[in-house]
Amino acid sequence: MAAVSSLAFPPPVGRPARLVVLVSGSGTNLQALIDAVADPAYGAEIVAVGADRDGVAGLDRAERAGLPTFVHRIKDFPGRADWDAALTASVRAYQPDLVVTAGFMKILGSGFLGAYGGRIVNTHPALLPSFPGAHGVTDALAYGVKVTGCTVHLVDSGVDTGPIIAQGVVEVTDADHADGGEALHERIKIVERTLLVEVVGRLAREGHRIEDRKVWIPA
Ligand code: GAR
DSSP: OOOOOOOOBOOOSSSOEEEEEEESSOOHHHHHHHHHHTSGGGOEEEEEEEESSSSOHHHHHHHHTTOOEEEOOGGGSSSHHHHHHHHHHHHHHTOOSEEEESSOOSOOOHHHHHHHTTSEEEEESSOTTSSOSTTHHHHHHHHTOSEEEEEEEEOOSSSSOSOEEEEEEEEOOGGGGTTTTHHHHHHHHHHHHHHHHHHHHHHHHHOBEEETTEEEOOO
16 A cells, blocks of 8 residues: 655645546536535635546536636547646646545546645545445445445545545445445435535645544644
């Protein structure tokens, strides 16, 4: 498991924190952030939204909110490192304080992590360290867990291995086994959106420090 830098993230002083949000799909977590930043007391603004594919609802949500967008598809680059470099450059152009991966279904490369390590917040639909990866909901269901949930964590070079900031719990019902986890994922996403908004706001206003994998946000 790779370590995230233990450098503190100090919140910006006298201005809202600048967020770049990366999405791959429906963007309901992005929408929750768009709604939250409308309140100046939230302490953050979204300065751009990026995606790894065209035509996703998350980009439509960004455009409806008047936010700049960019798309980098891996298949348009000769290699993964080139894609990562383009993504890093696009994000850097918006000078974010924090990057939020909200349903972004690609692993970030070493260039991106070098630029933004300790300042990338991801949300995952399972209680990490259980069930990392792209199928957190269905993997938990198949295992037979009775509770699952979501984890908001900092991104490191592993797959969903970075320091945990906050978690929310959702009960699994017998009926969840009948529909392949769709309803369960929707219940997780309700908890997840609230948790992500709360965590990003606290980080934007208070910053964080990391000690031995523990993420501390000043009270
Ligand atoms: C969220 O549940 C998020 O945790 C998950 O994708 C969903 C995106 O929903 N991410 C992963 O599974 C990453 N491993 P949204 O597009 O509606 O925000």
